[in-house]
Amino acid sequence: MHVTIDQDRCCGAGQCVLTAPTVFDQGDDDGLVRLRTDRPEPAVQSDVRLAAALCPGGAITVHDSNT
Template identity: 45%
Template sequence: MKIIVDQEKCVASGQCVTSAPDVFDQRDEDGIVVLLAEEPPAGLAADVRQAAAVCPALAIQLEE
């Protein structure tokens, strides 16, 4: 799985960090998503899918 985030779309809701804190973080200055692992371990796949599903801005895309 490869993750692509669109920081331009991000609305800084933090839902991705709540769902997958080992994969996503937020910038201190504005809360915009920061990708920590472009290709996370398989064990985090369910968390990453959840993060993409709950993103209100649809800023997270997954390539399986």
């Protein structure tokens, strides 16, 4: 699994950090999404999928092809 983010679409709701805290972070000052890793461990991949579904701005994309 490979994850990409689009900060332009981020609205700082924090759903991703609540759902998959080992993969997503928020900038201390702007509150916008950051990646801790773009290759999540298998154990957290279902959380990452849920985070992408819950993201209100559609800022998270999960790519499955080159796992």
